[in-house]
Amino acid sequence: MAKIRLPNEWQPRPYQRAAWDYLERGGKHAELIWCRRAGKDETALHRTAVASFERIGTYWHMLPMAAQARKAIWNAVNPRTGKKRIDEAFPEAIRRKKNDQEMYIEFVNGSTWQVLGSDNYNAMVGAPPVGIVYSEWALSNPASKAYLRPIIAENNGWQIFITTPRGKNHAHTTYQGAKSDPDAFAQILTAVDTGQYDAEKLIKLRAEYVRDFGEAMGNALFDQEFMCSFESPILGAVYAREIRDAAQRVMRVPYDPSKPVHIFWDLGRADKTAIWFAQLGPFEYRVIDYLEGVGKHIGEYIPDLQAKRYVFGDCWLPHDANNELLASQRTVAQQLRDAGFKVRTVPKTSIDTRIEAARLMFPLIYFDEQKCAVGLDALNNYRYAVDEETKQFSTEPLHDWASHAADAFGYMAIALREPKPQKLQQPKNPRTMINPGRIAPGYWM
Structure with missing residues (x-):
């Protein structure tokens, strides 16, 4: 029987090392705000493979919606190697069973791993998890964390939240919470921090975003995806101006x-x-x-x-x-x-x-x-x-x-x-009005 060393034919890149070391030491809560193409899911998958053989249990990798899970993780191919990401992290030699329909893998030691959607968190069945990866956390249902956190705490399990920012939403809140927790790990890695792109490439990428989305939106998107800015508005947000x-x-x-x-x-x-x-x-x-x-x-x-x-x-x-x-x-x-x-x-x-x-x-x-x-x-x-x-x-x-x-x-x-008033009562330029509920002036504060 072939011997497999985990992580399988993979080592964390230099900028991934701090997070990897924290998790290897038994860290329970990591918030990784990493730029696009920084290897967020890749790192989480390999860490889960190692954890699955350190402790027998149930492990989940959760996307915002179940419909995304197959494309983003289960069928995803590493462009550098041409191999499926799950095959790289979980080679066949460590698997006992694989269910393509359920996107589920059982390992030879009895641990299991599954890709799921946080939009359906309350309908998940089976043994409670001891490790959860929340991928694209900024786009996920925050209620999933509230629902599953007591389960993780009871099982002395761990949670990894990986994402790029989407404004100052719940991902910003959980990142700030982890920053103030001495037992947690919180990290922002921009495209400059990772060294994946030189200055010339970043200038070109910004120009492409501006060309595709216009100056204001293009710059905001670039800052969000590559500079990990929480200040950029959520793309397509219906009530962005009103909430601001x-x-x-x-x-x-x-x-x-x-x-x-x-x-x-x-x-x-x-x-x-x-x-x-x-x-x-x-x-x-x-x-x-x-x-x-x-x-x-x-x-x-x-x-x-x-x-x-x-x-x-x-x-x-x-x-x-x-x-x-x-x-x-x-x-x-x-x-x-x-x-x-x-x-x-x-x-x-x-x-x-x-x-x-x-x-x-x-x-x-x-x-x-x-x-x-x-x-x-x-x-x-x-x-x-x-x-x-x-x-x-x-x-x-x-x-x-x-x-x-x-x-x-x-x-x-x-x-x-x-x-709306009766037709005969309409002024020439009618305006939609809000019913204030009272006619007396004044404010409650």
Whole structure:
């Protein structure tokens, strides 16, 4: 039987050595913000191969979406060698079984490794993992970490987060957290740090980005991908300007017991349900809370709502809530009415209409910085996809982990929008107005 030395025919490059040494010493939490083509997945795969024979257990390599996993990892070919990356990291001699459909490998010592999507984290079955790689973490569902972290902690396992930045979203938050943790490893490696490209090549690459995307966006993308800048906006972000302008209105926004709390839903089936909580002030909206869940039926949300001890006003549901069933014989609207909620439905509208209404509403909103943090992260990551060949944006935003919070937010904007006046009453140049909810002047702060 052939002897295999792990890592298999591979050694970390000089700039990868610090991270590799940390993990080899038994490090449990690494945040690797490395530039494009710096070998993030390659390093993680080889480290997982070694770990699988240091400790028998279950190991996962997670992409943002399950649909990406096959192309990005399972079938990915190393352009320098012409070999599949999984064959390089996990040679056949160390495998007992391979399942192509499940993208699953069992090793001869009993450890297992699988490629998965963080968009479906709550549906994963089998033994709990002892090691997880979050690839493209900045684009992944941050709820996956919150869900899996207790499992990793209980198993004394490890987590590696690898990504290039996508604005100051959850990846920036976890990187900053690791920087302040003496037991964690946090590192930013730019294209200058790695030495992969000389100055002339970097100048040429920047020029190509500017040519393809225009000066502002091209420079921002180059800085994001090669300089690992968290300052660059997320490409295609729907509410980039609105969230930037709202920065001073993200603060502590306390619940006012004298005013009802209106709730606005986006309903999921197998995926996420999202709920925003808002109170109406004089010429403003106070968004005081946000709640989301995955794979739960409506009956499971009712105790969560009641536990908040708010005085509820209107309960706004999507237009199809009277038809939609979530693991029940009664409609969503019926279940909530039976629980005592005053149910109303948002009229059917297009995504573009909801986005425009939300943009008009944004300047009037104050967000609670703690209770709305998860929802705001989703709004920040709500984006149009970009075709890598044509450089064109998709006609509708990407449907991923961020879209549910954004849809509920859009329904809120439609529900609170000022009704259009009768045709005879319309001025010559009508403008869409936001219903302030009160006519008295003044501010709550």
